[in-house]
Amino acid sequence: QIQSIELVGEELVYDSEVEDNHNFVANGLLVHNCHQLTSQAQNALLKCIEEPPANVVFILCTTEQHKVLATVSSRCQLFHFRVLSINAIVKQLTMIAEKESITIAQEAKVAIARTAEGGL
Known part of the structure; x- marks a missing residue:
């Protein structure tokens, strides 16, 4: 704190x-x-x-x-971010892995996406 x-x-x-x-x-x-x-x-x-x-x-x-x-x-502008779907996170992870030339199994991407709980 x-x-x-x-x-x-x-x-x-x-x-x-x-x-x-x-x-x-x-x-x-x-x-x-x-x-x-x-x-x-x-x-x-x-x-x-x-x-x-x-x-x-x-x-x-x-x-x-x-x-x-x-x-x-009261002095702030609020932006609410929605939770991303597992598929959206997997898609983003796939794009990042391709750009970084990293090989990652589909099952691993899904596991990461589930653990992320909608955040990226």
């Missing part, structure tokens, strides 16, 4: 170094399972969302929207 988020300022973000890419500028923040943030952390995130640095996008992901503070979710 995440307990706090701190606004570190643009200088610290710009000073972050990505190996083999010295022209990297952070322009987005992905918060996976944002429903696990404490109320205090969500309120800190709210301040960042209300006054974001220029050209920054926040992507908040959750499977439990009801646990996200109303003040946070």
